[in-house]
Amino acid sequence: MSLFLQLLFNGLTVGSFYALTALGYTMIYGIIRLINFAHGDLLMVGAFIGWTLLTTVAIQHIPIAAAIAVALLLSMAATGILGLVVDRFAYEPLLRGSRLSILITALGVSLALENGVQLGYGAGFKAYPHLLPSVYLPVGGASLGVTQIGIFALSLALMLGLYLFVHRTAIGTAMRALALDQDAARLMGIDVEGVIRLTFFIGSALAAAAGVMMGLYYSEISFTMGFLLGIRAFTAAVIGGIGNIPGAMVGGMVIGLLEAFTAGYFSSRWSDVAVFGALILMLMFRPRGIFGERVVERM
Amino acid sequence: MEKQKLAMLVAALALGGAALAPARAAEGPVKIGVPAPLTGSYASAGTDIANAAMIAAEDINKKSGVLGRKIAIDTADDQCDAQIGVQAAEKLVQSGDQAIAGGYCSSAAIPESSVFHDHGLPFVADASTNPRLTEQGFADVFRVIGRDDEQGPFAANFMKNELHAKRVAIIHDNTVYARGLAEQTRAALKKLGGVDIVYFDAITPGQSDYTSVLSVVKSDNPDVIYYTGYYSEAALIVKEARALGVKATLMAGDANNDPTLLKVAGPAANGLIITTAPLAQFLGGSEVQNFIKEYQSRFGHEPGPYSVYEYDAIGVTAAAMDRAKSTDPQKVAAALHQTKDYHGITGTISFNQQGDRENAVYITLIVKNDQFTAYKALENGHWVDVKAASKAKAG
Numbered sequence A: 001m002s003l004f005l006q007l008l009f010n011g012l013t014v015g016s017f018y019a020l021t022a023l024g025y026t027m028i029y030g031i032i033r034l035i036n037f038a039h040g041d042l043l044m045v046g047a048f049i050g051w052t053l054l055t056t057v058a059i060q061h062i063p064i065a066a067a068i069a070v071a072l073l074l075s076m077a078a079t080g081i082l083g084l085v086v087d088r089f090a091y092e093p094l095l096r097g098s099r100l101s102i103l104i105t106a107l108g109v110s111l112a113l114e115n116g117v118q119l120g121y122g123a124g125f126k127a128y129p130h131l132l133p134s135v136y137l138p139v140g141g142a143s144l145g146v147t148q149i150g151i152f153a154l155s156l157a158l159m160l161g162l163y164l165f166v167h168r169t170a171i172g173t174a175m176r177a178l179a180l181d182q183d184a185a186r187l188m189g190i191d192v193e194g195v196i197r198l199t200f201f202i203g204s205a206l207a208a209a210a211g212v213m214m215g216l217y218y219s220e221i222s223f224t225m226g227f228l229l230g231i232r233a234f235t236a237a238v239i240g241g242i243g244n245i246p247g248a249m250v251g252g253m254v255i256g257l258l259e260a261f262t263a264g265y266f267s268s269r270w271s272d273v274a275v276f277g278a279l280i281l282m283l284m285f286r287p288r289g290i291f292g293e294r295v296v297e298r299m
Numbered sequence B: 001m002e003k004q005k006l007a008m009l010v011a012a013l014a015l016g017g018a019a020l021a022p023a024r025a026a027e028g029p030v031k032i033g034v035p036a037p038l039t040g041s042y043a044s045a046g047t048d049i050a051n052a053a054m055i056a057a058e059d060i061n062k063k064s065g066v067l068g069r070k071i072a073i074d075t076a077d078d079q080c081d082a083q084i085g086v087q088a089a090e091k092l093v094q095s096g097d098q099a100i101a102g103g104y105c106s107s108a109a110i111p112e113s114s115v116f117h118d119h120g121l122p123f124v125a126d127a128s129t130n131p132r133l134t135e136q137g138f139a140d141v142f143r144v145i146g147r148d149d150e151q152g153p154f155a156a157n158f159m160k161n162e163l164h165a166k167r168v169a170i171i172h173d174n175t176v177y178a179r180g181l182a183e184q185t186r187a188a189l190k191k192l193g194g195v196d197i198v199y200f201d202a203i204t205p206g207q208s209d210y211t212s213v214l215s216v217v218k219s220d221n222p223d224v225i226y227y228t229g230y231y232s233e234a235a236l237i238v239k240e241a242r243a244l245g246v247k248a249t250l251m252a253g254d255a256n257n258d259p260t261l262l263k264v265a266g267p268a269a270n271g272l273i274i275t276t277a278p279l280a281q282f283l284g285g286s287e288v289q290n291f292i293k294e295y296q297s298r299f300g301h302e303p304g305p306y307s308v309y310e311y312d313a314i315g316v317t318a319a320a321m322d323r324a325k326s327t328d329p330q331k332v333a334a335a336l337h338q339t340k341d342y343h344g345i346t347g348t349i350s351f352n353q354q355g356d357r358e359n360a361v362y363i364t365l366i367v368k369n370d371q372f373t374a375y376k377a378l379e380n381g382h383w384v385d386v387k388a389a390s391k392a393k394a395g
Helices: A002-032 A039-055 A064-094 A099-121 A146-168 A170-180 A182-187 A192-218 A225-240 A245-265 A268-285 B002-020 B043-063 B082-094 B106-118 B148-162 B176-192 B211-219 B231-243 B259-269 B286-299 B307-324 B329-337 B386-394
Strands: A136-139 A142-145 B030-036 B071-077 B099-102 B123-125 B141-143 B167-172 B196-202 B224-227 B249-252 B273-276 B342-344 B347-349 B363-368 B371-379 B382-385
Touching: A002 A039, A002 A142, A002 A146, A002 A170, A002 A192, A002 A225, A002 A245, A002 B211, A039 A064, A039 A099, A039 A192, A039 A225, A064 A099, A064 A192, A099 A225, A142 A146, A146 A170, A146 A192, A146 A245, A170 A182, A170 A192, A182 A192, A225 A245, A225 A268, A245 A268, A245 B211, A268 B196, B030 B043, B030 B082, B030 B106, B030 B307, B043 B071, B043 B099, B043 B286, B043 B307, B071 B082, B071 B307, B082 B106, B099 B307, B106 B123, B106 B141, B106 B176, B123 B307, B148 B176, B148 B224, B148 B249, B148 B273, B148 B371, B148 B382, B167 B176, B167 B211, B176 B196, B196 B211, B211 B231, B224 B231, B231 B249, B231 B259, B259 B371, B286 B307, B307 B329, B307 B342, B371 B386
Parallel strands: B030 B071, B030 B099, B099 B123, B123 B141, B167 B196, B167 B224, B224 B249, B249 B273
Antiparallel strands: A136 A142, B273 B363, B342 B347, B363 B371, B371 B382
16 A cells, blocks of 8 residues: 555656656647647756856855745746747748758757757756755655645646636737638638747747756756656657647656556556556547647647 | 667767778887776776876886887776677777786676687786686686676675674676676675575666665665665665665675765765775885876876776786787787786786686675774684784784
C-alpha cells in the first residue's frame, strides 16, 4: 500500500511536468496544426535562463521565495518572447506553405536551440542551487515532499488559468475561432498573426515555468533535457486528445502515472514501452484521444 | 525520432566528406587521437580527458618530443554512444593518426576499438574498465586502468567485510560498463556468500526522476545500495533516495568520483562511498602535484578523475614509439606490449599478455563535508584507512 501511494505521488509530480509541457504542444497544434518539435527545447532554454538568474549575485541577496518568483517570472517572460520570435521568423513565413516544410523547420529550430545553448553554456550539465526546502511528510508509509505538493498545485493553477483565459476572454475566443477556421476568423476582423504569436508566447512561457520548476526540483539541467521530455509530453497531448486543453492535463498525468507504476511494479526498463505502447493503442482504437470527441471544438 | 534520422544524415554527409580528404603523410607532428565524450551528459569527464591529453603532449614536447617530432593531439567527440563512437573512430583514422589514447564509456570504447584494430592502430584506453575491451583477441588494445572484474570483487569484499551488509541492492543503467560492473559485483557477492541480493535491475539513463525505482528498492529494505552507472544519474539517485528517506549506505562505481555529482546532490551526497582507482589528489609524487597545478592554472578547475590516467595513456604511447624508434602502428603496438615498469604519474605501469595493466589498485572514497575524501583500502586482506596504507607502503 505504501509503495502504491509513493508511486502515485511520484507519478503525479512527473505528470505535472508533462502536463505543463503538453499544454504548449496542444495549443499550437490546435491553432495552426503544427507539431512544434522545438517546444521541449524552449523548456530547456527556460530552465537555463532560470539557472542564470538564480546563480547571479544580484538575486542571491533577496529572500529565497522572492528570488524564485523573480527567476520564474523573468524566465517565463524571456522564453515567451523567444517563442514569439521563433514564430515570427521561422514559422510565420511558412504558414501558407506546405505542412511538411513547417514541420522540418520546427526540427531545425529544435536543433538550433539545443546547439545554441550548448555553445553558450558548455556541454556538461548544470546544477541548480538548492533553494527549496527538503521537508517530507509521511503519508500512509510513503513520503510526500512539500515541494511536490507545490509543483502539483502550481501546475494545476497555471492550467486552470489558461483554461479560463481561453474560454472566458475575448482573446481566448479569438484563439478558438482561429482554431475552427482561420479564413473565417480573418474575415471577422481577427488579427490572425497576432493571435498566433500570442499563443506561442503563452505556450513558451508555460514551458519555461516547467523548466525552472524541474531545475529547482531535480537540480540537474542539461541542453538535451528537452528532447525526450518533449516527445513524452507530445505523447501526453495525443493521448489526451491533441488540441484540447483539459486533455493535455489529463494526458500528462496519465503518462506520469503509467511511467511510475510500470517502473514500480515491473521495471523502469519497460516504462518507455508502456508509454509508447499506450500511444499506439490510443491511435488504433481512439485516435482522437480521451477528450477528442468534439472534433470541431479545439482548445 | 525524426531528429535522430536527420542527425544521422548530417553525420553521414560529414563522414563522406572526411573520407574524400587524403590521409596525411607521416611527416610533421606525430598525431595521437583522443576519442572522448566532449558533448552530452558526460561532457565534463570527456573534456577533462581531452585537456589532460593536451598537457601530456605539451610536457613531452617540452622535453624532446617523440623521435625528435612534436606530438599533436587530435580529439573526436564520441558522446559515449556506440554509433557516434564508431564515426569518431573513423574520423581519427582518416585524419592520419598514428596511435589512439583515450575513450571514456566502455559502450563507446569497445566498438571504437574494433575500428582501430581494423586499421591496425594501437589503442590505449584510459578509463574504459569493462573486461571485454581487452578480451576481443586484439593484440593492439591496452588499458592503463583496472578492470571491472577487479572492481566488482573489490566492492563486494568492502560491502561484506567492512560494511557487514546482509542485504544489497544493485542498480545499473544497461550500458556496457554499468551492466558489467553490476554483474561482476553480483557474482562476487554470491561467491562470498551470506549476502542477499534483494534488488538487481536497470534504470533508464537520461531521465530526471528515479523515485519510482527507488521506492521499490526502499521497500526491499537493503543495507547497501550500489549504483554502477554514471555520475549524471547517480547525483539524482542519491538526492532522490535520501528524499524518500532511504537509510541504506549508498555506494557507487568508479564513474562517479566527479565533482559535478556533489553540486547536484548537495548535502544528500554526504556519506556516499565510491569504489575507484585512486584520484589525482590521493596519489603521491611531485609529478602529480605539478600536473594538478598546471591543470588548475590552465583550465580554472580541478582535473577530473580520469585526467591522470589519460596523461599516462599518452605517456605510455609516446614511450613505446621511442622504444620502437618508429611511429609505424604495428611496431608501436609491439613495443606497447613490452611496457614494463613505465614510470607514470599513477604509479608504475606494466601490461600483461592481454594488454591489461598489472596490479591495478582500487580504493574507496567517502563524501564528507561535501568533498571526496580518501576512505579505505585493502591491504593484505584487511581494510585499512587509505592514509595509513600509503604510510605503511612508504615505511
